[in-house]
Amino acid sequence: MAGRSLLLDDRTVFHDIYHFSDGVGSLSAPVPLAVYPDRTNRSNPRYPVRLAVVSLARGHHLVMKRYLAVISFLLGMLLLAACQPGGTSVKGKQVEAQGGAYTEISVNELQSMLKDKDFTLVNVHIPFEGDIPNTDVSIPYDQIAQNLDQLPADKNAKIVLYCRSDRMSTIASETLVGLGYTNIYNLDGGMVTWENTGLELER
Numbered sequence: 001m002a003g004r005s006l007l008l009d010d011r012t013v014f015h016d017i018y019h020f021s022d023g024v025g026s027l028s029a030p031v032p033l034a035v036y037p038d039r040t041n042r043s044n045p046r047y048p049v050r051l052a053v054v055s056l057a058r059g060h061h062l063v064m065k066r067y068l069a070v071i072s073f074l075l076g077m078l079l080l081a082a083c084q085p086g087g088t089s090v091k092g093k094q095v096e097a098q099g100g101a102y103t104e105i106s107v108n109e110l111q112s113m114l115k116d117k118d119f120t121l122v123n124v125h126i127p128f129e130g131d132i133p134n135t136d137v138s139i140p141y142d143q144i145a146q147n148l149d150q151l152p153a154d155k156n157a158k159i160v161l162y163c164r165s166d167r168m169s170t171i172a173s174e175t176l177v178g179l180g181y182t183n184i185y186n187l188d189g190g191m192v193t194w195e196n197t198g199l200e201l202e203r
Helices: 056-083 107-115 141-146 167-178 190-196
Strands: 004-008 010-014 017-021 026-029 034-037 049-053 093-097 100-105 120-123 159-162 184-187
Touching: 093 167, 100 107, 100 167, 107 159, 107 190, 141 167, 159 167, 159 190, 167 184, 184 190
Parallel strands: 100 184, 120 159, 159 184
Antiparallel strands: 004 049, 010 017, 017 026, 034 049, 093 100
8 A cells, every 4th residue: 555645524533543434444553654644635624634655664775865865975985985095295396307297286286285295305505504304314405315314215205305495306306216216396496485485494
């Protein structure tokens, strides 16, 4: 009787058994039934009652399907998020170099990356004139090939280089690309642009 509606007048309800009789027919059902007024006949102070008989098994089946669909969607979103790489992605500018390329980034892009830091930040300027906050290591630009042990062992790891004006960091970036590093970033304008933007250095 799933989905069937009957227009009935007299009704007696006891526990989960609903009995209806009006000359049209009678129904006894040991299942919950939905009962609501038929407001198409407002002249009758005792509204006829329209009975919607819904199969309990069918209702449970539909509810379970909806719950499973929602759960599947949420699990899919969680798995998608888990598969995403950490950190903030920036576009930057690709610069070709012998053996590959590195990415030139702005001060604003470096700031965005620092909010969710997942890279090694390297100061290659000499002599020392200060650090950008969260700098991990200082390596002279012309000695970086001799100090690879201070960098991540994985040559695909993200490394950001900077110096005072970006001249030394450009040389260091080209050196690392030539040694097989694939994820090198160079700060355009270096510490000069960083300070001109109103940001401070650590000294």
